[in-house]
Amino acid sequence: MDSFARLLHLSPPLAWMALKLLIVIGGVMGIAAVLTWVERRGAAMMQDRIGPNRAGVKGITLLGLVQLAADGIKFFLKEDVVPPHGNRLLFTLAPALAFVPAMLGFAVIPFGQSFSSGGQAYHLSLLDPGNGMGMLYPLAIGSMAVYGILVASWSSNNKWAILGGMRSGANMVSYELGMSLAVISIFMAAGNSPVGSPVTLEAYDPHRIVEAQEGLWFAVRQPLGFLVFFTCMFAETNRLPFDFAEGESEIVAGFHTEYSSMKFALLQLSEYIHIVTASALLVTLYLGGWRIPFVPNPGVLLSVAAFLAKLLFLCWVFVWVRWTIPRFRYDQLMFLGWKVMLPLSMANLLLQAWLMHGRGIA
Amino acid sequence: MGVIVKKVELGWLDRTYVWPVAKGMAITFGHFIRQLLTPTARRFTIQYPDMKREVAPGYRGLHELKRFEGGAIKCVACFMCAEACPARCITIEAEEFGDLNAHQGFEEKRPKVFRIDMLRCIYCGMCEEACPKDAIWLRNDYEVADYDRLSLNFGKWDLMNTYASADGKAVITQDPTPAVPRRTIAV
Numbered sequence: 001m002d003s004f005a006r007l008l009h010l011s012p013p014l015a016w017m018a019l020k021l022l023i024v025i026g027g028v029m030g031i032a033a034v035l036t037w038v039e040r041r042g043a044a045m046m047q048d049r050i051g052p053n054r055a056g057v058k059g060i061t062l063l064g065l066v067q068l069a070a071d072g073i074k075f076f077l078k079e080d081v082v083p084p085h086g087n088r089l090l091f092t093l094a095p096a097l098a099f100v101p102a103m104l105g106f107a108v109i110p111f112g113q114s115f116s117s118g119g120q121a122y123h124l125s126l127l128d129p130g131n132g133m134g135m136l137y138p139l140a141i142g143s144m145a146v147y148g149i150l151v152a153s154w155s156s157n158n159k160w161a162i163l164g165g166m167r168s169g170a171n172m173v174s175y176e177l178g179m180s181l182a183v184i185s186i187f188m189a190a191g192n193s194p195v196g197s198p199v200t201l202e203a204y205d206p207h208r209i210v211e212a213q214e215g216l217w218f219a220v221r222q223p224l225g226f227l228v229f230f231t232c233m234f235a236e237t238n239r240l241p242f243d244f245a246e247g248e249s250e251i252v253a254g255f256h257t258e259y260s261s262m263k264f265a266l267l268q269l270s271e272y273i274h275i276v277t278a279s280a281l282l283v284t285l286y287l288g289g290w291r292i293p294f295v296p297n298p299g300v301l302l303s304v305a306a307f308l309a310k311l312l313f314l315c316w317v318f319v320w321v322r323w324t325i326p327r328f329r330y331d332q333l334m335f336l337g338w339k340v341m342l343p344l345s346m347a348n349l350l351l352q353a354w355l356m357h358g359r360g361i362a
Numbered sequence: 363m364g365v366i367v368k369k370v371e372l373g374w375l376d377r378t379y380v381w382p383v384a385k386g387m388a389i390t391f392g393h394f395i396r397q398l399l400t401p402t403a404r405r406f407t408i409q410y411p412d413m414k415r416e417v418a419p420g421y422r423g424l425h426e427l428k429r430f431e432g433g434a435i436k437c438v439a440c441f442m443c444a445e446a447c448p449a450r451c452i453t454i455e456a457e458e459f460g461d462l463n464a465h466q467g468f469e470e471k472r473p474k475v476f477r478i479d480m481l482r483c484i485y486c487g488m489c490e491e492a493c494p495k496d497a498i499w500l501r502n503d504y505e506v507a508d509y510d511r512l513s514l515n516f517g518k519w520d521l522m523n524t525y526a527s528a529d530g531k532a533v534i535t536q537d538p539t540p541a542v543p544r545r546t547i548a549v
């Protein structure tokens with residue numbers, strides 16, 4: 001640890017940034033890749049099957065993990081079909097449009113406890129606290145992800161695809177509202193940092209939000225909001241039970257009907273990255289970020305481990321839910337979004353406001 | 363035709379949606395854990411090339427033409443099986459062979475050619491039923507596959523040796539007694 005600290009002091013801030021970038025991008029991509037494996041093996045296990053376990057090099061299958069490499073190679077070697085009447089430029093751009101926002105959301109998430117070394121504070125999030133965007137940034141970027149899907153569906157010039165894109169757009173609009181209201185009650189509860197703390201953080205700064213969960217996690221303090229936000233995250237990531245943007249049984253494969261080869265792989269991967277980002281948001285907002293219950297100051301390594309554990313668990317829950325709940329019908333989804341989630345989240349907002357008023361805060 | 367529509371009244375707990383989801387997730391998790399803890403050999407999936415299904419007694423698989431201990435074929439070329447076969451996949455050509463033995467007496471018939479086209483056979487077991495000599499029967503080898511059609515046209519020696527290694531019997535490729543040349547009967 002000492003030599004690491006010396007290295008930190010000697011290196012320019014850029015190197016520290018680069019290291020964080022490496023950790024975050026590598027970590028997220030790695031988790032997303034492994035998640036595809038977890039999804040397939042997990043699905044198999046839940047259905048009393050075995051799942052992919054045959055691909056291997058000289059009989060070494062690593063529990064089926066070699067399948068990932070096999071899939072990657074397969075995607076690279078496949079023919080890349082572009083529909084002749086589609087918009088070629090947008091068609092090529094769409095996977096990137098889906099991929100990048102999913103990745104960007106991670107930029108402000110604190111994935112470990114900040115530490116100071118040599119009179120300098122180091123924060124374990126790509127953007128340091130007090131950047132003025134805070135938690136609003138991943139929410140804003142997260143809604144951008146629907147553009148990837150919409151562009152993909154539009155540029156395919158395919159009826160199934162456009163239906164899928166339309167559904168996805170409607171889905172996103174309906175659930176974004178409830179989600180945002182749930183997050184607002186978090187901001188309310190977090191409140192600004194008290195005057196006199198080293199850095200004054202706005203209520204919507206993720207570091208402040210994690211700080212505010214010192215005693216009790218927000219999931220415990222605002223169970224209703226947690227439920228709403230959790231549900232909306234499934235809608236946001238286009239996962240079952242809200243995956244009707246692809247709905248195989250109805251509209252072939254929805255927005256990625258026309259996609260093949262690496263473009264398809266990228267769309268698929270962006271879904272998994274979206275899961276990782278959504279889990280990170282959930283962890284930060286509701287599950288105490290890097291905090292460990294009853295341990296006030298876990299330290300860098302332990303806090304990162306705690307964050308990772310929560311993140312992985314939530315990713316697993318995403319997989320778990322997918323193989324449990326069937327897809328909603330379109331009207332049921334709208335019903336749930338507008339008539340259940342929105343009122344619930346408003347009620348949560350009012351309840352929290354009332355509680356805060358009762359405690360005499362603001 | 364009347365259709366009975368069952369109206370299910372959901373309690374308030376079930377209508378919250380959250381509780382049924384929790385129940386469902388408990389079920390899937392139970393399956394997950396159970397499958398995870400079951401050793402591979404006891405899982406439902408039979409991982410085929412490594413593990414093989416144990417067939418039930420009476421299973422109808424690949425045929426065997428039975429032989430006497432001396433190696434003589436039991437079949438007497440009576441054509442009953444070819445007649446009974448619904449897929450018409452048995453081809454028999456008979457020949458005579460001269461030998462005085464305890465089982466068949468002197469001058470008997472046996473197949474010179476006995477072919478079953480395995481691609482046409484439906485493994486119905488009718489040949490086994492029809493055979494008066496119990497000379498043909500279906501056993502439990504189900505791995506009948508090959509790269510070309512011709513190899514699946516099983517001949518007499520293929521059929522006599524299909525289970526030779528499984529039973530520890532010698533592979534034979536020749537009748538113990540020679541055939542007698544066909545006699546022309548002067549009328």
Ligand code: SF4
Binds near residue numbers: 449450452
């Ligand atoms: S099993 Fe049936 S189809 Fe096959 S050879 Fe015998 S009678 Fe013919």
Ligand code: SF4
Binds near residue numbers: 492
């Ligand atoms: S196998 Fe049996 S039924 Fe067929 S020809 Fe030989 S003796 Fe007759």
